[in-house]
Amino acid sequence: MDAHNLFETPVTYRLIRLEYGLGLVVATALFLAHLDEVRWLPALALFLYIDLIGYLPGAIAHRRAGGGRIPRTYHVLYNVTHSLVTQGLVALAWTGLSGAEWALLALPIHLFGDRALFGNSLKPFGLRFEPRTHPAYERFRAEYAALSPDTAPEPDTMDTADEERRPAGRFDARAT
Secondary structure: OEOOEOOOOHHHHHHHHHHHHHHHHHHHHHHHHOHHHOOHHHHHHHHHHHHHHHOHHHHHHHHHOOOOOOOHHHHHHHHHHOOHHHHHHHHHHHHHHHOOOHHHHHHHHHHHHHHHHOOOOOOOOOOOOOOOOOHHHHHHHHHHHHOOOOOOOOHHHHHHHHHHHOOOOOOOHHHO
């Protein structure tokens, strides 16, 4: 993936999951190393609230809709609660109000676990709430796989075609 090709190949996707896996191992190791200092009620609440607000309402709506479209609100709730930025702000606010504590590691453990173990990331509006391969992605994947290094167009050729389709005034890092 790069700024012009917003997709992952199976290999890059597994590497990203591996990175989150390392974060999960580090956060879990720190949590376990300080187990006797963890306040369990806050740790459990911090771990669970992410899914209670962000996942369960959307999952219920998705099932009630028979797997069809649901309001974007559920995607937004999921994305906000499953964001490292949001949970970083929650941790900062918690620390400011109550002080730093080991229970806060429940936040990265939840997020890193979702990404590393289950492969979950943020939910785009154009996809179903529960993962299912989009037909357009299947077509893209088949076309992308059919290209080998011997038959792929030269990058400059693709860039020239892109320039003709690029809207005027759009920032392009390659132009600087």
